[in-house]
Amino acid sequence: MADKLERYRSKRDASRTPEPVPPSPPATGNGPGHEHAFVIQEHHARSLHWDLRLERDGVLVSWAVPKGLPGDPGTNHLAVHTEDHPMEYLTFHGEIPKGEYGGGTMTVWDTGTYETEKWSDREVKFVLHGERASGRFVLFRTRGKNWMIHRMDAAARDPFPQAEPxxxxxxxxxxxxxxxxxxxxxxxxxxxxxxxxxxxxxxxxxxxxxxxxxxxxxxxxxxxxxxxxxxxxxxxxxxxxxxxxxxxxxxxxxxxxxxxxxxxxxxxxxxxxxxxxxxxxxxxxxxxxxxxxxxxxxxxxxxxxxxxxxxxxxxxxxx
The missing domain is CATH 3.30.470.30 (DNA ligase/mRNA capping enzyme)
Structure with a gap:
């Protein structure tokens, strides 16, 4: 069986980064009655972005979202599919050294559970239940590693003002x-x-x-x-x-x-x-x-x- 974390390990040196680098392949399956977890991390790297990670078959399937989750259904945001991360990343926060892959400050922006409505190679529909992020979203593949994330429900959010001084x-x-x-x-x-x-x-x-x-x-x-x-x-x-x-x-x-x-x-x-x-x-x-x-x-x-x-x-x- 393929090691889902092989690509993750190839990008990191456990002696140089505080990130979790488990030595063995992850166990697959979530177990009976196990809720699916998610985490969103705010990542001040070369360019600020948010990392959305959804638990799936023993790993965290991950997307880098440059502008964060969209606040309303009228705006889609870019989401770049990245390598799977280990489950230990659910709570990871800290300073990744400069010069290392993803170097910069990472903090946990939100965490919680989610429900899967659909999961395929080109589309993932899910419902987030977090403290800061909640609602129905869909990730859909556009080209290569590039996906888009769309909010499927209305958010209690005012339109961004177009004001004059x-x-x-x-x-x-x-x-x-x-x-x-x-x-x-x-x-x-x-x-x-x-x-x-x-x-x-x-x-x-x-x-x-x-x-x-x-x-x-x-x-x-x-x-x-x-x-x-x-x-x-x-x-x-x-x-x-x-x-x-x-x-x-x-x-x-x-x-x-x-x-x-x-x-x-x-x-x-x-x-x-x-x-x-x-x-x-x-x-x-x-x-x-x-x-x-x-x-x-x-x-x-x-x-x-x-x-x-x-x-x-x-x-x-x-x-």
Whole structure:
């Protein structure tokens, strides 16, 4: 009988990688009453991807999915069929050394059981029962090692927004009811919406350094609003709003809710940060903007939704 892990072993040196490398062929069959297990691992290798592994006849049949599982039936994702992995890989996580096959950080993104509806050489239909991933999916072969994965049931997920930036109206003075507003610096830079999906962002085409930000989100979807500013001679992307978060649109939610969700992301890096915000403190913020040579401040109504285009819910006040 063929050793299903022969290809797996040929790619790995047990003395150089922490991955499980069992010395003997796996036992076949799942046994009576044995549930089929699955694992999805987030793999920060040369290129971020997710590894979907389904237990089948004593091994984990595996696919690398560059953008993760599709969130709705309207989008299919590429799934590259890879070598079978040993059952010990169900719980594997750690750092595969650089230079080794698959070098990079691997974490368990989700695990659980699944039901098989169909399994052939060209099509696999299954139902996942995990903590983060659940629902009916089908993997279908397209060409060579390339397959596609399609979600067969509807997910409770809002459409990804196609938004324009919300623009402040100009006023000579701050609003009288300062307690109804949060006050932020006007950075004098260029607005930039950053959509993130599958650990990638289209904004990286113009700004390649944003790839690191997108990858840090893993499988979490988001739409960030910010501004490219130049501070002390260095370009910095300051984020001050969040329009979409992990499958949910926030454009109709109050500014306070969006702001809390943005701060919970704890964004901070060499090229980006979350902009500070001060509820009710118009004059101290305006004075600080003037001292730092910034063009002014922006007053944002605490109860305001995100309105693409000009809006009087945001007010630009020159410093």
């Amino acid at each position: 919300m623009l402040p109206a100009e006023r000579a003075r701050p609003p009288k009811d300062t307690s109804a507003y949060a006050f932020e610096f006007a950075w004098g830079g260029r607005r930039l919406l950053v959509p993130i999906e599958g650990g990638r962002t289209t904004a990286a085409r113009e700004h390649p350094w944003l790839r690191g930000l997108a990858e840090s989100f893993g499988s979490r979807t988001a739409m960030l609003d910010g501004e490219l500013a130049t501070l002390k001679g260095a370009e910095l992307l300051v984020f001050y709003d969040l329009l979409y978060d992990d499958g949910h649109s926030l454009v109709d939610r109050p500014y306070t809710v969006r702001r809390a969700a943005l701060e919970a992301l704890e964004l901070g890096g060499g090229h980006w940060q979350t902009a500070p915000s001060w509820p009710g403190e118009a004059e101290p913020v305006r004075r600080a903007a003037r001292e730092q040579g910034l063009p002014g401040i922006v007053a944002k109504r605490l109860d305001s939704a995100y309105e693409p285009g000009p809006s009087t819910s945001w007010l630009f006040v020159p410093s």
